[in-house]
Amino acid sequence: MPYNQYEKNQDFNTYLDRNWGEVRIGTFSEAASFMLFNYDETSYIEQLNEWISRKQQSLRLTYDKLLQIKTNLSRLQQLENAITNGSLTPVVGAGLSAPSGHPTWTTFLRDTARNLEMDLNIIDQKINAGLHEEIASSFIDKMNIEWFNEQIEHNFSLKSYPQGAIQQLPNLDPACIITTNFDKNIETIFESSRKSFDHILLSDKLMGFGRRLSQSTRILIKIHGDHLEPYNRILTKEEYDASYGHGPIDLDLNLPKTLAQIYKTRTLLFLGCSLMADRTMKVFNRVKSDSTSEQEIPRHYTFEQLPTNSNHTLKRERELIDHMIFPIWYPRGEHQHIESALAHLSEVFRTKNRNLGTSHTTTLTPQT
Incomplete structure (x- = not known):
């Protein structure tokens, strides 16, 4: 097998090395997984097949636990319906790239501020107020644009083969994925699954999006750009103003117009997204406010960590549902619940295809 197949199985390799340790031959030693991959x-x-079988069983048990929390059962059933009728559109945030070694946006801002010896108390206050774009602008004032671009490239370049729940996305076979991330984890996963995107659209290429989607093509929309294309990136306050409007959201601009169209016509599933008071949420709020009836907008869903007390839970649920986004709750820090739910939805999709007499290949299989 080519070496990149070894890289894809990073979780399994870690498990094998933890249990088997190193193989020593004379003065030479190497990780057990690497030796087994190359010589047997x-x-x-x-061993990989046995590990996959155990992982699938573990994901099923984790999913069963997810069903027991609050209103999760009915909301997960609605996601099954969206998978079945083809309306589901994943929206991928930084949380889904974290297992692959990329920082969340908040972590990047705090780390950069620390390196620049800025006041972290002020930075944290701005983060809590949702002023991420103002922080990015202040970095450029201190660093200059070339240095800042270099830091973006360094932090969001591919570290290793993407790990975690993001590996399940090709199994859902969505017609469209939206991401706020700068990295190329989604592209890497889909290319590896032989499901490369027909179109990868940045914010300046959104004209004709609806026509492309109706042509049954596979589309990735990187709404805030790519780490290697600084001139098409939306990061600073000035760039957000140009793309979303100065002051109120301008729905005549391409990016808000496209987000509004998707929000009104697709079932969105937010994965690894903070969903705080940022510009994207303001687009959704504007569209909902302009709607004459709640029935004009489909229900959307997000995986959300349970707050520390019930009052915070009720407050957060109200905040999200005000935007027609319904939370699927999971215990704080137990992010494996997201992967378990995506694995279940993948099985729903495979069952649909079997019933239609079509084939579908899952990525949770060893490459031989």
Whole structure:
């Protein structure tokens, strides 16, 4: 097997090395997973298949626990319906890239501020107020644009083969994915699954989005740009103002117009998104406020960590549902629940395809 197949199985390799340790031959030693992969491919695949079987069972048990929390059962059933009728559109945030070694946006801002010896108390106050774009502008004032671009490239370049729940996305086979992330984890996962995107659209290429979607093509929209294309990136206050409007949201601009169209016509599933008071949420709030009836807008869903007390839970639920986004709750810090739910939705999609007599290949299988 080519070496990149070894990289794809990082979680399994870590498990194998933790249990088997290193293999020593004379003065030479190497990780057990690497030795098995290179010198006993049959045994490596056998061990991998056993590990995958155990992981699938573990994900099913985790999903069963997810169903027991609050209103999760009915909301997850609605996601099954969206998978079945083809209306589901994942919206991927920084939380889904964290297992692959990328910082969340908040972490990046705090780390950069610390390196620049800025006052972290002021930075934290701005983060809590949702003023991320103002912080980015202040960095450029201190660093200059070339240095800042270099830091973006360094932090959001591909570290290793993407890990975690993001690996499940190709199994859902969505017609469209939206991401606020700068990295290329989504592209890497889909290319590896032989499901490359027909169109990868940045904010300046959104004209004709609806026509492309109706042509049954696979589309990735990187609404805030790519880490390698600084001139198409939306990061600073000035760039947000140009793309979303100065002051109130301007729905005549391409990016808000496209987000509004998707918000009104698709079932959005937010994955790893903070969903705080940022410009994207302001677009949704504007569209909902302009609607004459709640029935004009589909229900959307997000995976959300349970707050520390019930009062905070009720407050957060109200905040989200005010934007027609219904939370699927999971215990704080137990992010494996997201992967378990996506694995279940993948199985729903495979069942649909079997019933239609079509084939579908899951990514949770060893490559031989």
